Amino acid sequence: MIRIGDKVAYPPHGVGVVEGEEKRTVGGREILFFRIKLLGKNMSVLVPETIIENSGIRPVLDEQEVNEIFQFLSEVPKNISSKWTVRHRLNVDRIKTGDVKELAIVVRNLSYRTKEKDLSYSEKRMFEEAFEKLSEEIALSLGKDIKEVKKKIRKILKEVKKQ
Template sequence: MIKVGDKVAYPPHGVGVVEGVEEREVGGKSVVFYRISLIGKNMSILIPKETVESSGIRPVLSEEEIEELFKFLSEVPTNISDKWTVRHRLNVDRLKTGNVMELATVVRNLSYRSKEKELSYSEKRMFDEAFSKLAEEIALSLGEPVKKIKQRMRKILREVKKA
């Protein structure tokens, strides 16, 4: 269960802080919502309290999970398809899961692939989106600037050597 002040990840929208609880009238009945202020976006969203469990909202990563994630990013990926359509479909499916390790897989694989061959426009956009979401969550969790986390992630990804 989430509470006011919690730092949370909401996969479709990014990361934020639970700012408060509000009660509103919807369709003639009273509904309780959590207000989540999204980081990096000048907006907040309302999530009905009764749907929080099924919405995919989760606590941001712990320091231990972040260290595991950095280690994962530093590994050489295996089985990256040479076929653009196959890679694209796999990456789209990974992003839809909302799972942070799937997000990291997209970042790691596309970064590695870019060392062999320039990414297509859609792969560049996909990489940028996944990279930013990952960096924002890590930054919120650690209480550090997003820019600093992006620099650290770029350094890790640069150091992955071709097999």
Template structure:
């Protein structure tokens, strides 16, 4: 269960901080909503307590998990399909899971692919979106500036050698 002050990832929207709880009367029921301030966007979302577990909301990464992600990003990927349609479908499915490791796979694989061939327009956008979400979560998790985190991730990705 989440509580006020928690740093959370909310896959459809990004990462944020639980700012408060609000009780609202909906019909004959009183429902508790959590207000989550989404970082990097001028918005907050209200999420009913009853759907927290099924909404995909989860705590942001721990410092140990961030280090695992950095190590993972430095690995040479295997099994990247040469067929655009296959790659695209796999990447869309990975992003939809809301899992940070799946997001890291998209970032790593698309970055690696640029070493041999330029990405299509849609793959560039997908990379940028996934890169942004990954950077935001790591920055919030570590309490660091997002520019610093982006620089670190780019450096890691640049150092991955071609096969």
């Protein structure tokens, strides 16, 4: 169960803070909604209590998990397919999961791929989407400025040596 003040990830929309609860009548039934203010966006979403468990909403990373993500980003990836179609399908599937570790795989692998060859337009957009979501969650988790987090991630990725 989530509570007011919780920092949460809501995969289709991003990360945010549970700002409040609202009761609304829908179809003659009173339903409790949680209002989540999304980070970096001038919007909130209302999520009915009845779908919280199946919505993919989860707590943001803790500090130890963030450190594990930073460590993971610093590792040289293995077995990146040279076939664009295979890479694309795998990365789309990873982003759809909403799992931050899967986002980190996309960010790390596509960043590493740029050391060999420029990314296609589609892969650049995919990298930017995954990078943004990953950065937002880490920034919210640590209570840091998103620009600072992006700078740190870029530094980690830049230091990964091509093998």
